[in-house]
Amino acid sequence: xxxxxxxxxxxxxxxxxxxxxxxxxxxxxxxxxxxxxxxxxxxxxxxxxxxxxxxxxxxxxxxxxxxxxxxxxxxxxxxxxxxxxxxxxxxxxxxxxxxxxxxxxxxxxxxxxxxxxxxxxxxxxxxxxxxxxxxxxxxxxxxxxxxxxxxxxxxxxxxxxxxxxxxxxxxxxxxxxxxxxxxxxxxxxxxxxxxxxxxxxxxxxxxxxxxxxxxxxxxxxxxxxxxxxxxxxxxxxxxxxxxxxxxxxxxxxxxxxxxxxxxxxxxxxxxxxxxxxxxxxxxxxxxxxxxxxxxxxxxxxxxxxxxxxxxxxxxxxxxxxxxxxxxxxxxxxxxxxxxxxxxxxxxxxxxxxxxxxxxxxxxxxxxxxxxxxxxxxxxxxxxxxxxxxxxxxxxxxxxxxxxxxxxxxxxxxxxxxxxxxxxxxxxxxxxxxxxxxxxxxxxxxxxxxxxxxxxxxxxxxxxxxxxxxxxxxxxxxxxxxxxxxxxxxxxxxxxxxxxxxxxxxxxxxxxxxxxxxxxxxxxxxxxxxxxxxxxxxxxxxxxxxxx
Numbered sequence: 001x002x003x004x005x006x007x008x009x010x011x012x013x014x015x016x017x018x019x020x021x022x023x024x025x026x027x028x029x030x031x032x033x034x035x036x037x038x039x040x041x042x043x044x045x046x047x048x049x050x051x052x053x054x055x056x057x058x059x060x061x062x063x064x065x066x067x068x069x070x071x072x073x074x075x076x077x078x079x080x081x082x083x084x085x086x087x088x089x090x091x092x093x094x095x096x097x098x099x100x101x102x103x104x105x106x107x108x109x110x111x112x113x114x115x116x117x118x119x120x121x122x123x124x125x126x127x128x129x130x131x132x133x134x135x136x137x138x139x140x141x142x143x144x145x146x147x148x149x150x151x152x153x154x155x156x157x158x159x160x161x162x163x164x165x166x167x168x169x170x171x172x173x174x175x176x177x178x179x180x181x182x183x184x185x186x187x188x189x190x191x192x193x194x195x196x197x198x199x200x201x202x203x204x205x206x207x208x209x210x211x212x213x214x215x216x217x218x219x220x221x222x223x224x225x226x227x228x229x230x231x232x233x234x235x236x237x238x239x240x241x242x243x244x245x246x247x248x249x250x251x252x253x254x255x256x257x258x259x260x261x262x263x264x265x266x267x268x269x270x271x272x273x274x275x276x277x278x279x280x281x282x283x284x285x286x287x288x289x290x291x292x293x294x295x296x297x298x299x300x301x302x303x304x305x306x307x308x309x310x311x312x313x314x315x316x317x318x319x320x321x322x323x324x325x326x327x328x329x330x331x332x333x334x335x336x337x338x339x340x341x342x343x344x345x346x347x348x349x350x351x352x353x354x355x356x357x358x359x360x361x362x363x364x365x366x367x368x369x370x371x372x373x374x375x376x377x378x379x380x381x382x383x384x385x386x387x388x389x390x391x392x393x394x395x396x397x398x399x400x401x402x403x404x405x406x407x408x409x410x411x412x413x414x415x416x417x418x419x420x421x422x423x424x425x426x427x428x429x430x431x432x433x434x435x436x437x438x439x440x441x442x443x444x445x446x447x448x449x450x451x452x453x454x455x456x457x458x459x460x461x462x463x464x465x466x467x468x469x470x471x472x473x474x475x476x477x478x479x480x481x482x483x484x485x486x487x488x489x490x491x492x493x494x495x496x497x498x499x500x501x502x503x504x505x506x507x508x509x510x511x512x513x514x515x516x517x518x519x520x521x522x523x524x525x526x527x528x529x530x531x532x533x534x535x536x537x538x539x540x541x542x543x544x545x546x547x
Contacts, residue, residue, distance in 0.1 A: 006543055007432050008523060010470060012439035019441065021449050027439050028457065028467050032223070044456055046228040049192075049208060050199065057196065057225055058185040067165045067181035068200050070140060074107065079139030081109040082131055084123060085285070086145040086190065087116050087276030089217035089269040094144035094167075094194035096288040097207040101198035104206075108137070113281045116342060121396075121403060122146040123153035123164075132160045140180075142197075143167060145190025145214075149396045151177040167193050170396050171382055174389070189218045192229045209237040209245065210288060216261050217269035219400070221463025230459045234259060244287035247300035248272075261461045271300075274307035277342030313340050317347040317361070325355060329431055331384075331422050333415040335362035335369060335408075345372035345403070352376060356433045358422070364408050368393070373402040378430045384422050388414060435543055437523050440470040443498035446526065451537055454526045466525040468542060471495055474522055479514040486511070493522070493539070501529070502539035513546050521545040 012027035029035070034043050054061045074081050081102060085095030095111045102109040112131065114120065119127050123143060132138050140163050143150070147166035154164045154177040163180040169190055176182065183197060191214025195207050212233025220226045238257050240246065245268075249256055252267045259268075275284045287299040321334045332351050339347070344361040351359035352374045358381055362371040375381035380399040385392070391414045395404025406414060441450075446469075453467070460466040477499060478492040489504040489511060502524065514520070522541050529538035 005433070006435040008435050008437055008470070008543070008545075010437045010440060014440045019439075019445065021453060024439065024441070024445070024450065025453055028453075031436075031438050032464060043227070046231055049195065049211070049228055049232055050203065050205065052196070052225055052228060054196070054200075058187050059183060059193075059196065063181045063183050064197065064200055067142075067167075067183055067197060070163060070165060070180055071102070071107070071142070071201060074140045075105065077139070078108060078137065080135045080137045081107055081140045081142060082135075082138060083109060083111045084141050084143045084146075085111060085113045086121065087113055087281035088145075089272040089284075090190045090214035091145035092272060092276070092281055092284050092288065093191035093210040093214035093217075094189075095285055097191055097210050098142060098144055098194040098198050100207060100289065101201060101204070105202060110135070111285060113276070113285055115280050116276055120405075121394075123150040123157075125153050125156040128153065128157050128162065129160065132162060138162060140165065144194045146170065146396075147177065147179070148184055149173045149177070149394070151175055153177075154179045167197055169193055171398060173386070173396065188225050188229065189215045189220050191215065192225070195229075205236070208233045208235075209240045209242065212237050213264055213268060213272070216264040216459075216461065217273070219265075219462050222261070222459055222461040223463045227459070227464065230261070230461070234261075234264075234459055237264075242288065243293045243296035244290050244299060247293070247296040248287065248303065251300040251304045261459045265461070270310070271303040271307045274303060274310040277310055277346075278306055278313070278340075310343060310346075314343045314346045314350070317343055318350045321347055321351060321361060322354070325351065329357070329426055330419045331415075331426070332357050332359040333362070333411075333418070334360070335364050335371075335411050337364045339363040341365070341370045344370065345374065345401070348372050348374040357426075357431060360418075362406070362411060364411075367408050369406050369408045369411060371404050371406060373397070373404075375400045376430065377434075379422070379425055384418060384425075387421050388417055391417075435468075435523055436465065437468045437470045440472065442471060443474075443493075443495040443500060446498070446500065446537065446539075448537065451526045451528060455528075466540075468523055468525055470521065470523050472521045473519045473547070476514055476516060476518045476520065478516075479511065481508045481511050483508065489514075489541070491541070500537060500539055502541050503529075504541035504544060507541065507544060510544060510546065519547040521547065 011031040083095050083099045085091045099111040142165045144167050146168055148168040148170050157164045165181045166179045167183040169186055191211045195211045211229050215226055215229045222230050238259050254263050272284045275281045290296050317339050324334050341363040344363050348359040348361040358375045358379055360371050360373040362369050373381045382397040382402040385402055391410050393405040475494045477494050480490050482488045482490045487508040489507050491502040493502050523543045524539040524541045527538050527540045529536050
């Protein structure tokens with residue numbers, strides 16, 4: 001179900017005459033803000049992660065030096081180090097990356113993934129105290145994927161004689177913490193930042209497979225340094241030796257060597273995330289790190305089973321929430337006792353997808369409530385929420401996603417004030433879902449060369465969408481619905497004497513309007529279809545306008 005129509009925006013102007021491949025490449029790059037030969041080369045052949053500089057990543061070199069020296073000092077003194085992670089795919093991947101590197105160097109190191117429901121997000125003062133009681137030699141905590149808003153918790157650790165190194169990529173709040181070392185940048189994700197610290201301790205490409213998972217799962221824009229980590233990380237992921245990932249591929253029906261952003265974002269990450277959403281994410285960490293194939297199989301099956309349960313719970317929340325959405329231009333804010341805290345972010349994302357408005361879904365538990373927010377392009381949700389900091393117990397996030405805690409009796413007042421703040425920014429233009437199209441071409445332009453050019457833009461995703469083309473007045477030769485519920489379309493199309501096959505996911509609902517010889521305008525990307533060993537060009541249709 002999707003209540004939102006899309007406005008097509010053609011970004012590049014196509015000359016009246018036929019257009020060359022070089023001209024198409026230039027338009028595609030310009031549409032992504034890339035002009036000049038230097039930008040072209042860096043985009044098409046990104047700098048490898050090991051060659052990325054701290055300065056270029058916006059990371060304070062002095063803080064990294066302090067962190068590396070302190071970690072080495074802990075090793076010499078025999079102090080225990082805790083890598084304190086997070087329960088999402090980026091945080092779990094970050095924990096695995098840094099823990100593995102320190103463990104391989106013979107350091108006394110343990111990972112800690114907080115339990116969502118009892119410990120909550122980020123550093124927890126009670127958990128730090130418990131870790132110290134259980135491990136008297138604990139002298140250093142290194143956070144990964146969190147810590148930038150943990151001022152009080154850092155101070156609590158100091159009082160226990162524990163130094164803290166914070167590594168985080170989230171937006172800072174009003175006051176930064178004062179740890180032993182603060183390694184912060186918003187340019188890359190938590191796993192990538194953990195890998196950079198690991199690289200500075202001892203250079204190695206190990207862990208890039210996990211960085212790809214963290215980067216893509218966290219829905220970071222796949223440009224600049226993130227593009228480097230995604231591109232080279234996916235190469236590593238496609239030849240991973242990790243027993244856990246290989247078992248997870250098998251469980252999810254993923255072909256080894258055929259892992260791209262889609263497989264990570266929709267098949268791998270949800271299974272890794274499911275444990276932290278419903279039970280405890282430590283088993284996801286174990287899956288990433290185990291060297292035992294039998295154990296890997298058991299864990300992969302557990303993750304898969306938990307993910308199926310997660311899907312069921314999300315459907316329940318969305319079904320209930322959908323019925324409460326009012327037809328306004330305001331931020332959707334829905335709170336209920338039945339909403340499972342572990343899936344409210346997913347429910348918010350589904351509501352954004354269906355109604356194209358920022359959404360906050362809140363799980364009420366007695367006097368306290370946990371909230372998860374998702375936004376739309378052009379509206380900074382964390383900035384809006386931070387303007388009401390007085391209402392929050394704690395919170396943090398990005399322009400497109402945030403989480404916070406609030407007292408239950410303050411939700412109504414918070415909602416009114418938030419919408420008052422947001423109202424001027426939520427213009428008609430912002431609330432209109434747009435399909436950005438690179439340029440208009442005819443079928444005569446389509447072929448293996450343009451497919452190869454499109455593939456050179458991979459990995460595609462947020463910030464770097466797959467090259468998208470428009471062709472008008474296309475004739476339908478054949479049309480049929482496919483999929484279990486007839487939700488997709490399979491088409492044979494003709495334009496300028498050329499015939500091509502096409503697939504249109506989620507557009508089965510317009511089948512009744514598609515008669516032979518009907519003319520349509522189509523927005524699409526190019527892909528290679530393999531059937532019975534034969535490869536052919538196929539159009540992956542994003543939207544259709546019936547003439």
